[in-house]
Amino acid sequence: MEMDTKERILATARELFHGRSYADVGIKEICSMANVQKGSFYHFFPSKQDLAMAVIDNMADDWANGFVAEAFDEDLPPMERLDYMVDAVYYWQKAAKNLEGRMPGCLFGNLALEVSTRDEVIRARLNAIFEKASSRFHEALEQAIERGDIPFLDTKATATAMLAYLEGVILLAKTRNDPDVVRNLGPAIKSIRIEQKH
Amino acid sequence: MEMDTKERILATARELFHGRSYADVGIKEICSMANVQKGSFYHFFPSKQDLAMAVIDNMADDWANGFVAEAFDEDLPPMERLDYMVDAVYYWQKAAKNLEGRMPGCLFGNLALEVSTRDEVIRARLNAIFEKASSRFHEALEQAIERGDIPFLDTKATATAMLAYLEGVILLAKTRNDPDVVRNLGPAIKSIRIEQKH
DNA sequence: ACTTGACTTGACCGACCGGTCTAATATACT
DNA sequence: AGTATATTAGACCGGTCGGTCAAGTCAAGT
Numbered sequence: 001m002e003m004d005t006k007e008r009i010l011a012t013a014r015e016l017f018h019g020r021s022y023a024d025v026g027i028k029e030i031c032s033m034a035n036v037q038k039g040s041f042y043h044f045f046p047s048k049q050d051l052a053m054a055v056i057d058n059m060a061d062d063w064a065n066g067f068v069a070e071a072f073d074e075d076l077p078p079m080e081r082l083d084y085m086v087d088a089v090y091y092w093q094k095a096a097k098n099l100e101g102r103m104p105g106c107l108f109g110n111l112a113l114e115v116s117t118r119d120e121v122i123r124a125r126l127n128a129i130f131e132k133a134s135s136r137f138h139e140a141l142e143q144a145i146e147r148g149d150i151p152f153l154d155t156k157a158t159a160t161a162m163l164a165y166l167e168g169v170i171l172l173a174k175t176r177n178d179p180d181v182v183r184n185l186g187p188a189i190k191s192i193r194i195e196q197k198h
Numbered sequence: 199m200e201m202d203t204k205e206r207i208l209a210t211a212r213e214l215f216h217g218r219s220y221a222d223v224g225i226k227e228i229c230s231m232a233n234v235q236k237g238s239f240y241h242f243f244p245s246k247q248d249l250a251m252a253v254i255d256n257m258a259d260d261w262a263n264g265f266v267a268e269a270f271d272e273d274l275p276p277m278e279r280l281d282y283m284v285d286a287v288y289y290w291q292k293a294a295k296n297l298e299g300r301m302p303g304c305l306f307g308n309l310a311l312e313v314s315t316r317d318e319v320i321r322a323r324l325n326a327i328f329e330k331a332s333s334r335f336h337e338a339l340e341q342a343i344e345r346g347d348i349p350f351l352d353t354k355a356t357a358t359a360m361l362a363y364l365e366g367v368i369l370l371a372k373t374r375n376d377p378d379v380v381r382n383l384g385p386a387i388k389s390i391r392i393e394q395k396h
Numbered sequence: 397a398c399t400t401g402a403c404t405t406g407a408c409c410g411a412c413c414g415g416t417c418t419a420a421t422a423t424a425c426t
Numbered sequence: 427a428g429t430a431t432a433t434t435a436g437a438c439c440g441g442t443c444g445g446t447c448a449a450g451t452c453a454a455g456t
Contacts, residue, residue, distance in 0.1 A: 005433080005434085019315060020315050020316055021221065021312055021313070021315065021316070023219070023221035023222060023312075024221060024316060026412075026413065026414080027413085027414065027415085028412080028413080028414090036434085037434060037435050037436060038414095038415085038416095038435085038436070038437095039416090039417085039418095039433085039434060039435055039436070040433065040434050040435075042414095042415070042416080043432080043433060043434075044433095047414080047415080048414065048415090102315050104315065105311060109311060109369055110311045110312075112369060112372065112373040113303060113307060113308045113311045113312065113369060113372065114219055114221075114308075114311065114312045115219070116372060116373055116375070117217065117218050117219065117300050117302065117372075118218055118219070118222060123373060123375065126373055127373050127374055130370060130373055130374075157382060157383065157386075158386070160370065160379075160383060161363075161367070161383045161386050163366075163370065164363065164366035164367045164369065164370045164383055165359075165362065165363045165366050165390070166366065167365075167366040167369050167370065168361075168362035168363050168364065168365040168366025168367070168369065169359070169362045169366070171307055171310060171311060171362065171365050171366065171369065172328060172358065172361065172362045172365065174310065174311065174314060174315075175310040175314055175321060175324055175325050175328055176325055176328075177314070177321065181358075184355060185355065185358060185359045185362055185392070187392075188355075188356070188359050188390055188391065188392045191389060191390050191391045191392070192363070192386055192389050192390055193386065193389045194383070194385075194386045194389070203403080203404090224442075224443060224444080225443085225444065225445085226442080226443080226444090234404090235404060235405050235406065236405085236406075236407095236444095236445085236446095237403090237404060237405055237406070237446090237447080238403065238404050238405080240444095240445070240446080241402080241403060241404075242403090245444080245445080246444065246445090
C-alpha cells in the first residue's frame with residue numbers, strides 16, 4: 001500500500017525544500033510530484049507556512065531518532081560522539097550530492113537564513129531545534145569533563161559554539177559544493193573551547 | 199545632488215536583499231524604493247541575477263575596504279585581528295538590529311544558502327569571496343606562527359575553519375535574533391586549530 | 397540646427413504564486 | 427439503506443513575478 005497522502009506531501013516537500021529552498025518550491029510542484037491535488041493539499045495543511053513547520057518537525061524527529069541518537073549514544077566516549085556526528089553529516093551530504101549533483105546542506109540552517117527575517121513563527125521553531133541540538137553537545141561535554149577527558153570549560157557556551165561551527169562548516173561546504181570540506185574541517189570541532197568566565 | 203540612478207538601485211537592492219532575502223525582494227519593490235522606473239532598471243541591469251552579482255561585488259568591496267581592511271591591519275598583532283573582526287561583526291549586526299528590529303546576518307552566507315543550489319554563477323562568486331576572506335585569516339595565522347604567538351598548525355585549513363566558525367556563529371545569532379551570540383561565541387574563534395597532517 | 401545615444405517612462409506580457417471553492421467520491425457508522 | 431464525514435478533484439481567483447517594449451526626454455557632439 002502506498003503512503004498516506006499527508007505523509008507523501010510531507011516527504012516530497014521535505015525533499016524539495018531541502019534540495020532547493022522554501023521560496024523556490026511552490027505548492028503546485030509539491031502536489032504534482034507527490035501525486036496529490038491542490039484541494040487535498042489544503043485539506044491537510046492550512047498554509048505553506050504550516051507545511052514548513054511540519055517539514056521542520058518531521059526532519060527534526062528523523063534526526064533525533066536517526067544519527068543524532070546514534071552519534072550521541074551514551075555508550076560512546078563523549079568526545080568520540082562529536083566525530084561520529086561529523087562523519088554522519090559527511091556521509092549524508094556526500095550521498096545527497098551523488099544523487100542530486102548538489103550538496104543540499106542543512107535544512108535547518110538553510111531555512112534559518114532564508115526565512116527567519118520574515119517569519120517569526122518558523123524562526124522560533126528553528127531556534128528551538130538548534131537549542132535542542134546544542135543540548136546534546138552540552139551533555140557530551142559535561143560527561144567528558146566528568147571523566148577527565150578534557151579540561152574544565154564553559155560547557156554551555158562551548159556546546160553552542162560547536163553547533164555553530166558545524167553549521168558554518170556545512171555552509172562553506174555547500175557553497176563549495178564539496179562534502180569533503182566537512183570531512184577536512186569537521187574534526188576540528190573538538191578544538192573549540194570557551195573558558196568559564198567568573 | 200542625489201546619487202546616480204544605478205548606484206541608487208544598487209544600494210537599495212543591497213539593503214533589501216540583506217535585510218530579507220533574494221527571492222522575497224522583487225524588482226518592483228527595489229524600483230519603487232529607489233525611485234526608479236522598471237525600464238530604467240533594466241537599462242542598467244540585464245536581469246535580477248545580474249543585479250545580485252553587482253550587489254555581491256559591491257558589498258564585498260565595501261567589506262574589503264571597510265572593517266576587513268581595519269581588522270586585518272598589518273600593524274595589529276595577528277591574533278588580535280581576529281578579535282577585531284569579531285567585534286566589527288558584532289557592532290554591525292547590533293546596529294542593524296537596532297535599526298530594523300531584525301538581525302540580518304551575513305549577506306554572503308544568506309545568499310549562499312538560499313541560492314547556491316539553483317544558481318551556479320552566484321554560487322561560484324560567493325565561493326570566491328569566501329576564498330578571499332579565508333585568505334585574510336590565512337595571512338594572519340602565518341604571521342602569528344612566524345612571530346611565535348601560536349604553535350605550528352595547518353594554517354590553510356585552520357583559516358577556512360575560522361571563517362566557517364564565524365559564519366556559523368552569525369547563523370545562530372540570526373536565528374536567535376540576538377547579536378550578543380556573536381560577542382559571546384565569537385572570541386572562541388582563536389581556539390580553533392587544525393593540525394598539519396603529513 | 398540636427399543627430400546621436402544614453403537614459404526614462406509606464407503600459408504591457410505570459411507565467412506562476414498561494415489560496416479558495418464547489419462538487420464529486422470514497423469510507424464508516426447507524 | 428441512509429447519512430454523516432473525510433478526502434479528492436480541479437477549475438478558478440486576484441495578485442505578483444521577472445522581463446519586454448515602444449515611445450519619448452534630454453544633454454552632448456557636430
